[in-house]
Amino acid sequence: MTAIADIQTVLHKHTNAGRDALIPILQEVQEVHGYLSKEAVVQIGRHLKLPASKIYGVATFYNQFRFNAPGKYHIQVCRGTACHVKGSANVLDALTRELGVAPGETTRDGVFSLEIVACIGACGLAPVISVNGEFHAGMTPEKIKTVLDAYRKEAEGEPTDD
Amino acid sequence: MNITVNGNTVEAREGEMLLTTLQRAGVRVPTLCHMPDLFPSGACRMCVVEVEGMRGLVPSCAHPVSENMNVKTHSPRVVRARKTIVELLPADHPDDCLYCVRNGNCELQKLANELGIRERRYAGKRTPDKMDTSSPSIVRDPDKCILCGRCVRVCEEVQGVSAIDFAGRGSNTVISTAFDQGLNVSSCINCGQCVMVCPTGALREQSDTKRVVDALNDPEKYVVVQHAPSVSVTLAEEFGAKPGSDICGIMTTALRQLGFDRVFDTAFSADLTILEEASELAHRIQNGGKLPMMTSCSPGWIKFVEQYFPEFIGNLSTCKSPQQMLGAVIKSFFADRENIDPKNIVSVAIMPCTAKKFEAQRPEMVRNGLPDVDAVLTTRELARLIRLRGIDLDTLEPEMQDTPFGERSTAGKLFGATGGVMEAAMRTANYLLTGEELKQLNVRAVRGLDGIKEARVTINGVELGVAVVNGLGNARRLLEEVRDGYRDLHFIEVMTCPGGCIGGGGQPLGTDPEAVKARMQTLYKIDRDGDVRTSHGNPAVQRLYKEFLGNPLGGKSHELLHTHYAKRETLT
Numbered sequence: 118m119t120a121i122a123d124i125q126t127v128l129h130k131h132t133n134a135g136r137d138a139l140i141p142i143l144q145e146v147q148e149v150h151g152y153l154s155k156e157a158v159v160q161i162g163r164h165l166k167l168p169a170s171k172i173y174g175v176a177t178f179y180n181q182f183r184f185n186a187p188g189k190y191h192i193q194v195c196r197g198t199a200c201h202v203k204g205s206a207n208v209l210d211a212l213t214r215e216l217g218v219a220p221g222e223t224t225r226d227g228v229f230s231l232e233i234v235a236c237i238g239a240c241g242l243a244p245v246i247s248v249n250g251e252f253h254a255g256m257t258p259e260k261i262k263t264v265l266d267a268y269r270k271e272a273e274g275e276p277t278d279d
Numbered sequence: 280m281n282i283t284v285n286g287n288t289v290e291a292r293e294g295e296m297l298l299t300t301l302q303r304a305g306v307r308v309p310t311l312c313h314m315p316d317l318f319p320s321g322a323c324r325m326c327v328v329e330v331e332g333m334r335g336l337v338p339s340c341a342h343p344v345s346e347n348m349n350v351k352t353h354s355p356r357v358v359r360a361r362k363t364i365v366e367l368l369p370a371d372h373p374d375d376c377l378y379c380v381r382n383g384n385c386e387l388q389k390l391a392n393e394l395g396i397r398e399r400r401y402a403g404k405r406t407p408d409k410m411d412t413s414s415p416s417i418v419r420d421p422d423k424c425i426l427c428g429r430c431v432r433v434c435e436e437v438q439g440v441s442a443i444d445f446a447g448r449g450s451n452t453v454i455s456t457a458f459d460q461g462l463n464v465s466s467c468i469n470c471g472q473c474v475m476v477c478p479t480g481a482l483r484e485q486s487d488t489k490r491v492v493d494a495l496n497d498p499e500k501y502v503v504v505q506h507a508p509s510v511s512v513t514l515a516e517e518f519g520a521k522p523g524s525d526i527c528g529i530m531t532t533a534l535r536q537l538g539f540d541r542v543f544d545t546a547f548s549a550d551l552t553i554l555e556e557a558s559e560l561a562h563r564i565q566n567g568g569k570l571p572m573m574t575s576c577s578p579g580w581i582k583f584v585e586q587y588f589p590e591f592i593g594n595l596s597t598c599k600s601p602q603q604m605l606g607a608v609i610k611s612f613f614a615d616r617e618n619i620d621p622k623n624i625v626s627v628a629i630m631p632c633t634a635k636k637f638e639a640q641r642p643e644m645v646r647n648g649l650p651d652v653d654a655v656l657t658t659r660e661l662a663r664l665i666r667l668r669g670i671d672l673d674t675l676e677p678e679m680q681d682t683p684f685g686e687r688s689t690a691g692k693l694f695g696a697t698g699g700v701m702e703a704a705m706r707t708a709n710y711l712l713t714g715e716e717l718k719q720l721n722v723r724a725v726r727g728l729d730g731i732k733e734a735r736v737t738i739n740g741v742e743l744g745v746a747v748v749n750g751l752g753n754a755r756r757l758l759e760e761v762r763d764g765y766r767d768l769h770f771i772e773v774m775t776c777p778g779g780c781i782g783g784g785g786q787p788l789g790t791d792p793e794a795v796k797a798r799m800q801t802l803y804k805i806d807r808d809g810d811v812r813t814s815h816g817n818p819a820v821q822r823l824y825k826e827f828l829g830n831p832l833g834g835k836s837h838e839l840l841h842t843h844y845a846k847r848e849t850l851t
């Protein structure tokens with residue numbers, strides 16, 4: 118239930134806020150939780166007197182919001198120009214196929230989540246992906262499986278607490 | 280004031296939108312996002328016209344008239360602009376007309392035809408979306424959606440629900456529930472008003488037609504049908520008649536020809552509902568029960584209370600709706616009397632309503648493993664069935680409905696319109712409390728199409744505050760006032776749809792208030808001309824109590840005719 122407490126803390130900062138506070142609130146909640154949960158959207162809706170469908174609608178208008186809990190390993194695929202030229206589209210394809218999720222989603226086992234980001238400023242390493250902040254340079258569809266397998270092994274090795 | 284339209288002088292009224300002026304003058308301008316009675320959104324630009332002195336074309340639905348305006352509604356420039364809009368719409372649209380429920384009755388087809396579009400000029404990237412068939416009432420087919428936004432507006436502005444909204448952006452824009460979940464787990468209350476306003480096949484009812492046809496073709500099954508009070512005054516419109524035509528007898532004949540073994544009238548069980556509900560009201564008033572009591576015959580409203588106002592669940596009458604009451608006595612009293620195994624009965628209900636499909640599937644509506652009602656067809660689905668079987672209504676002679684549930688009072692018939700339950704209940708409550716009939720049977724204050732009607736009525740020296748609401752947006756406003764203690768009320772009737780069942784989500788498509796008014800007038804006329812005008816005066820209902828039920832609110836009633844509700848967690 119601490120999740121709800123976190124949301125309440127954010128909402129508390131926006132007492133008497135109007136609907137124009139929606140975006141900042143969504144950003145702050147995502148900052149705290151890493152994503153926008155259903156529970157969070159309902160709470161925010163009560164606070165601002167907005168239906169959940171409307172909040173979801175507004176949030177999906179922007180690219181910055183996620184609606185799934187991030188996985189143990191959060192993969193960011195760079196779609197900056199340099200990466201694009203060097204074939205990041207194929208890398209993304211390989212990732213979605215290998216993981217069976219679309220960008221913005223998390224695998225069922227909660228191990229991986231996928232996100233597309235604007236240039237992450239590592240153009241020299243293009244095409245690059247980052248996994249929990251760790252860069253993997255010169256990715257190809259072939260290399261993807263090797264990288265993922267390494268993390269899978271690591272995930273199996275450690276007992277997870279959640 | 281006067282304006283000039285295509286060279287002719289046309290009278291305009293101060294403050295109105297140009298489109299209104301044009302429509303009154305009989306100048307047809309196509310519209311898509313426009314919804315009469317709601318604030319203009321100006322989103323689709325289908326209604327553009329040329330106004331002298333203005334640089335761009337203006338959307339007539341959102342542009343106020345002004346003195347001496349000079350308007351061209353069909354100049355080459357205007358027609359070209361409209362054509363482009365319509366050509367772009369199907370860029371992402373399946374070529375599906377042959378298999379589409381709206382074939383022949385689709386606004387997109389009509390526009391494309393009127394504007395003479397004969398080839399696909401823009402082949403946009405088709406992004407097939409998944410159909411949402413999760414709801415017992417509504418099917419969403421996003422592929423056919425042209426994003427006019429009418430469903431979103433009716434759901435929010437008329438029903439106060441907002442189960443759906445625009446999501447995403449640019450070419451990825453879709454209409455979606457919160458978190459893109461199935462409609463069945465969303466806050467949707469199944470009213471079907473979105474279907475009524477959708478210009479295309481993107482929204483339709485979840486059809487039960489096949490199940491019903493299969494049952495009719497199965498010699499082992501005994502198939503009975505009931506039809507709601509409002510269906511006989513709308514069905515004819517599906518066959519081109521003008522609104523307000525009543526064809527109860529002909530519909531009965533058609534139902535027999537379709538193969539139903541018995542034809543019953545839900546207005547009979549509306550009378551039954553009134554006896555239970557008026558007794559419940561009297562009981563609550565005399566014993567300090569929870570007030571104001573609220574009617575429970577509209578299943579969209581029930582779900583609305585369960586998810587938004589659980590604190591009022593105790594105020595809802597425990598009476599099942601007429602559909603469910605009749606279902607329950609068909610599979611008990613009737614099955615016994617006719618010596619039919621209830622397992623072999625298929626009980627079908629013809630309803631003005633998509634939410635009735637949801638209601639029939641509620642777990643509370645099942646006894647001994649058998650649902651009270653097996654399948655619900657809307658007025659539109661019945662019309663399809665009649666066409667499918669090639670029945671020509673014009674050649675049919677009207678017939679009488681079947682015993683023991685075919686007789687009704689005209690009070691029961693009034694259930695079809697907003698205020699009707701209240702009026703019927705007042706007639707019977709007065710009789711139950713005083714032993715006398717109301718001197719003036721018409722309760723004028725609760726008639727008509729206003730969203731919220733209130734009245735004070737005195738019965739047996741007690742003054743009662745009553746309110747009648749249609750449209751859940753109005754219900755939300757009233758409930759909030761009741762919650763805040765502003766209203767001194769004893770009894771509230773709520774019907775989910777605008778105008779009540781005559782404007783229900785299963786009725787002939789469209790929401791023309793004039794059509795709804797005509798249907799209402801017909802119900803009032805039926806009542807005025809009726810022989811039996813009170814529910815307690817219905818001899819068939821009296822017989823059912825004598826032979827089977829005992830007294831209103833008695834043990835049998837509780838077992839068969841009453842129910843309960845529970846708080847619902849949905850993503851609101």
Ligand code: SF4
Pocket residue numbers: 372373374375376377379380381382383385386387388423479480481
């Ligand atoms: S919605 Fe209209 S245009 Fe689209 S397939 Fe159906 S009938 Fe054809």
Ligand code: SF4
Pocket residue numbers: 417430433434438440441442443466467468469470471472473474
């Ligand atoms: S059925 Fe009613 S509540 Fe459900 S989406 Fe349509 S308009 Fe909204």
Ligand code: SF4
Pocket residue numbers: 423424425426427428429430431454473476477478479481482
């Ligand atoms: S579903 Fe129908 S009413 Fe809703 S936006 Fe699409 S086309 Fe318009």
Ligand code: FES
Pocket residue numbers: 309310311312313320321322323324325326327338339340341
């Ligand atoms: S109908 Fe006027 S802008 Fe859509």
